[in-house]
Amino acid sequence: xxxxxxSTAPQSKAKAxxxxxxxxxxxxxxxxxxxxxxxxxxxxxxxxxxQIALRAYSIYQSGQGGSQDDNWFRAERExxxx
Numbered sequence: 039x040x041x042x043x044x045s046t047a048p049q050s051k052a053k054a055x056x057x058x059x060x061x062x063x064x065x066x067x068x069x070x071x072x073x074x075x076x077x078x079x080x081x082x083x084x085x086x087x088x089q090i091a092l093r094a095y096s097i098y099q100s101g102q103g104g105s106q107d108d109n110w111f112r113a114e115r116e117x118x119x120x
Contacts (some may be wrong), residue, residue, distance in 0.1 A: 059091055085117035 086094075093113035097103040103112065 083118075085114065089117055090114055 056105075088108065090113045093116060094103075094106075094109040097109045097112055103109040
């Protein structure tokens with residue numbers, strides 16, 4: 039009796055000759071509306087006055103800042119993640 043060789047490679051029924059550029063379900067770049075119970079994307083937090091002031095002061099102390107207003111606006115941008 040001859041032993042049968044077993045293949046360990048996964049078998050795929052999809053055609054490998056051409057990549058799929060769209061799906062039959064949805065062909066749009068607009069994301070679907072969030073289903074109930076879905077996790078909402080994280081919102082950017084609004085930094086407090088004290089957080090901005092502390093960051094602006096640290097920018098001033100580093101010697102890399104500009105005017106008081108420049109330091110303040112830079113601190114706001116950094117803390118907001120913009």
